[in-house]
Amino acid sequence: MNQLRDHIERIVPLEDTEFETISSFFSYKKYKKHQFLIQEGELVPCNFFVLKGLLKLVYSDDTGKEHIVSFAQEDWWETDFAAFYTESRATMSLECVEDTEVLCLRLTDYRKLCAAVPQLEHFFLEKAYQGFIAAQQRIISTMTVGIKERYEQLLKKYPTLVQRVPKSLLAAYLGVSREALSRLSR
Amino acid sequence: MNQLRDHIERIVPLEDTEFETISSFFSYKKYKKHQFLIQEGELVPCNFFVLKGLLKLVYSDDTGKEHIVSFAQEDWWETDFAAFYTESRATMSLECVEDTEVLCLRLTDYRKLCAAVPQLEHFFLEKAYQGFIAAQQRIISTMTVGIKERYEQLLKKYPTLVQRVPKSLLAAYLGVSREALSRLSR
DNA sequence: GCGGTGATGTGACTTTTGTCACGCGAAAAT
DNA sequence: ATTTTCGCGTGACAAAAGTCACATCACCGC
Numbered sequence: 194m195n196q197l198r199d200h201i202e203r204i205v206p207l208e209d210t211e212f213e214t215i216s217s218f219f220s221y222k223k224y225k226k227h228q229f230l231i232q233e234g235e236l237v238p239c240n241f242f243v244l245k246g247l248l249k250l251v252y253s254d255d256t257g258k259e260h261i262v263s264f265a266q267e268d269w270w271e272t273d274f275a276a277f278y279t280e281s282r283a284t285m286s287l288e289c290v291e292d293t294e295v296l297c298l299r300l301t302d303y304r305k306l307c308a309a310v311p312q313l314e315h316f317f318l319e320k321a322y323q324g325f326i327a328a329q330q331r332i333i334s335t336m337t338v339g340i341k342e343r344y345e346q347l348l349k350k351y352p353t354l355v356q357r358v359p360k361s362l363l364a365a366y367l368g369v370s371r372e373a374l375s376r377l378s379r
Numbered sequence: 380m381n382q383l384r385d386h387i388e389r390i391v392p393l394e395d396t397e398f399e400t401i402s403s404f405f406s407y408k409k410y411k412k413h414q415f416l417i418q419e420g421e422l423v424p425c426n427f428f429v430l431k432g433l434l435k436l437v438y439s440d441d442t443g444k445e446h447i448v449s450f451a452q453e454d455w456w457e458t459d460f461a462a463f464y465t466e467s468r469a470t471m472s473l474e475c476v477e478d479t480e481v482l483c484l485r486l487t488d489y490r491k492l493c494a495a496v497p498q499l500e501h502f503f504l505e506k507a508y509q510g511f512i513a514a515q516q517r518i519i520s521t522m523t524v525g526i527k528e529r530y531e532q533l534l535k536k537y538p539t540l541v542q543r544v545p546k547s548l549l550a551a552y553l554g555v556s557r558e559a560l561s562r563l564s565r
Numbered sequence: 566g567c568g569g570t571g572a573t574g575t576g577a578c579t580t581t582t583g584t585c586a587c588g589c590g591a592a593a594a595t
Numbered sequence: 596a597t598t599t600t601c602g603c604g605t606g607a608c609a610a611a612a613g614t615c616a617c618a619t620c621a622c623c624g625c
Contacts, residue, residue: 200381201508252522252523254520254523258517258523260523262515262518262519265446268621274508274511274512274515275512275515275516278508278512278538286493311497313500314500314504315500317504318500318503318504318507321459321504321507321508321510321511322464322507324507324511325460325507325510325511325514326460326461326464327513328511328514328515328518329448329460329461330461331518332514332517332518332521332613333438333446333448335518335554336438336446336554337438337440337444337446337583339611340611340612354502359571359572359573360572360573361571361572363574366519368522369612369613370571370612370613371572371616372574372575372612372613372614373611373612375573375574375575376574376612378573378574379574379575429622438605459575496619525581526582528583545602545603546602546603547601547602547603555582555583556582556583556584557583557584557602557603558582558584558585558603558604558605559582559583561603561604561605562605563606564603564604565604
């Protein structure tokens with residue numbers, strides 16, 4: 194759990210008692226490769242904090258093709274946020290790329306948590322800003338540069354991630370076909 | 380200013396005195412079509428709340444081509460958020476598509492504001508979540524559907540906006556050439 | 566060890582989109 | 596009122612990416 198504490202304290206300082214309160218709201222779970230944390234069409238149980246492993250957030254289009262909305266590795270939060278926050282059904286699925294361990298936070302507990310430790314609202318605000326900025330920069334990247342540069346930016350930004358993920362998944366994340374990504378090596 | 384109060388109260392209730400405090404931190408400004416609220420390369424003075432009019436947030440790539448990151452019409456907040464929040468230089472510019480009136484909030488005042496009226500942090504959190512969700516859905520839309528459907532989704536989601544904006548700008552927002560968008564009408 | 570599955574590269578062809586060039590009509594500027 | 600600019604459509608061609616089919620290699624489970 195210290196991992197979570199360190200993660201939060203990068204943004205807001207905590208007393209020991211506060212962190213005890215916080216940790217009481219999370220539950221630990223372990224999943225194996227290919228298991229689903231969220232299934233499309235079902236309610237979203239939690240917001241997940243990744244302790245170890247790797248997840249992919251996937252949107253499947255009407256032709257059945259899979260598009261990767263985001264990856265989540267150690268110290269990342271991941272969920273189908275729109276569905277989680279509005280308690281509606283998931284439009285995406287969340288699946289393990291590797292065996293992974295997570296801490297789970299239900300929506301009701303999230304609310305209690307923010308009430309019990311108000312600084313956490315500031316923590317989540319900061320995370321939301323980061324997420325928004327990252328998403329906006331990804332939009333810009335998609336609009337302005339070709340695949341080659343997008344792939345290079347990805348390599349530069351998340352070098353470790355790229356090594357853990359098969360290229361077919363990277364292609365699904367970058368928004369191009371597996372073949373187009375493969376052709377870059379020439 | 381009632382416009383701002385109504386806007387905030389859609390998310391958090393306010394006392395009269397609280398709103399007086401809030402409004403004291405904003406300053407009103409008026410700009411004409413083609414004027415810049417943010418210039419690329421300069422510091423970002425404010426986060427802007429649009430009272431009336433229409434703005435475009437633009438990223439210019441190295442070839443000089445303009446890409447529209449987002450539009451902002453009445454009751455929207457807009458700024459180069461990454462640069463605003465970290466007090467660094469803008470990578471985007473913010474320009475009037477029509478004559479527009481805004482309320483300006485400086486970063487130092489934003490901080491004071493959140494300290495003075497703590498519920499506002501919850502208001503901004505909610506806005507950040509909305510922004511994040513919208514950005515993520517735009518990413519999905521770009522990855523999953525062709526131009527035609529993207530344009531139709533835009534029409535459905537912001538019918539009034541589409542009428543106010545020339546198609547060349549819509550193309551720059553959708554991430555395709557003016558010609559490609561024009562070809563849809565056939 | 567063996568058969569299956571998944572990851573990757575490659576060639577041929579099609580489809581989509583970008584780019585450039587041009588024309589036209591409406592609106593704006595002088 | 597005349598000139599210029601802007602918005603928009605269009606045709607022709609080039610470039611980029613998608614699709615389909617196939618081949619290879621490595622790893623996994625039995």
